[in-house]
Amino acid sequence: MDLLSLFMEYLQVERGLSTNTLESYRRDLTAFSGFLRNRKPPVALEEAQRHDIINYLVTLRSTGRASATLLRNLASLRSFYHFLLKEERIHADPTVNIDSPKMEKRLPKVLSIDEVERLLQAPDGSTVAGIRDKAMLELLYATGLRVSELISIRLSDVNLSTGFLKCMGKGSKERIVPIGEIAQRALLDYLQHARGTLLRGHNSDALFLNHLGRPMSRQGFWKILKKYAHQVQILKDITPHTLRHSFATHLLERGADLRAVQEMLGHADISTTQIYTHVTRGRLREVYSSAHPRA
Template sequence: MPQRSAVGAFVFPPFVRHTSLHPAALATYLPDFLRHLTIQRRLAKNTVAAYGADLRAFLRFLARPEPPLPDEVGKEEVQQFLHHCHRRRISARSNARRLAALRAFFLFLEKQGVLAVNPLEEIDGPKIGRSLPKALTVAEVDTLLRPPASPTPLALRNSAMLHLLYASGLRVSELVTLPVSGCNLANGHLRIVGKGNKERVVPFSAAAGERVREYLERGRPLLLKGRPSPMLFCSNRGRAMTRVRFWQIIRETALAAGIAKEISPHMLRHSFATHLLAGGADLRSVQMMLGHTDIATTQIYTHVDTDRLKAIHRRFHPRG
């Protein structure tokens, strides 16, 4: 078990190298590594879970047919694993994430003295490029956010969630876990604890506030039926909403509204950022609202469509 140092940080005990163990022993270091990611690097729960899944896939690959010892895992084995993933039609983006997980794991083992040589030092990641985010048009957003025909408790909840998501640009995980205490209707802002337990304050529009207020007054009490819940958005059984269920809700709403695009919750987040920047918002403010650590992540939203570029060119070029 890790112990606290004098300054309060967790310190893991040094590992003892066992070269005579079966290669499955490499898996015994995985729980300590995942705890390291959670406690010391303070990565988000979903990120830690993804790293764990990627590393378990690698360990399963090493276990057949003749698994090597931990210090025998070299560049060739890692490349064979990535090639194996490619043959299984796993995307370059997913392979890049798996490689990132392997880099972090083997660097951890190297620092703990389990491995003398890091097999990832000479391996380049797959070139994945950076695809432009898919966003809805303003007209499509207006269609998606139309008031429900029948204001049932569930319809009021769904409408409030959609309005708040587009008005604030939250991640879907942040939306479904938002507590009532995190929504300040009086001042029109949300207090969000995002990736890495980093806190930020995000404003939302008066229109979204009205939808949330209507849900709180006419929808949420009927869903809870007197049961207590700290969550702002709850299911018809009074439980917290799930990411999967909200994914279904947004697709059902889009289908009912006649929107042909395959919409995801993240697309509304993309739309939030794209529409703000197109309207003149500065990049740094959008970065803060989205909760991006690196502004380079936000810069991808500065793309503009060709028609808008042509219109600007015709308007301002002296020989347009």
């Protein structure tokens, strides 16, 4: 078994990482391996030196990759070479003493309340697909779920009578999230009038299904979101995470407690949630400038 496969097996079996995280590691390490193969002379993964890793990070930066991408790649390489050192496949860790790239603080893009309203009203409620899409969009904005969490919801995770759902977040951490009344109604409409048709005779515990009766995929939902954003002429570069950002920002703008928002978003560290306070402060400055006579 090659070293990359050995490492992936370790991550899956011993560390129990999610499929998405495993794919992220595999993608980062495969890209680095390709970079090493194109060196003159080519370099094997286990032969990489500190300067090879630095050159790789410089190359990523020169192609316009964000600091977050560089940090993730370096973290993948550190984990990989730490594993090889522990397994005595190498004698020294080439990632030691490599400084982490500084993160630029970029504020998340959010939709205005008007844009959210237009987006949520876009699906055609007279069609099965439209009823499903409406439920997915309403639920995403009502809960601030990550798209991976949204498409992983099972029927048994939803309790409409209490207005809560259970979801599995990063690191396999389970949390309970409230569902607003409008999202509850959209979800009930979907369960009563659309999901049975989408099943097409299949058995599935997945809450949201595609037109083949299979669980909705990340790519499938991304296309749905893009379609409606284009339909209602939202010109911003919108992603499923944009609705998560909008959820948090709109809550804080209306006085929600930061700790409560942290819990609903499933952030392990409140500093991650605090970025939204910068967004709301920016909004406060706009209101002040437009409303105060001496602004």
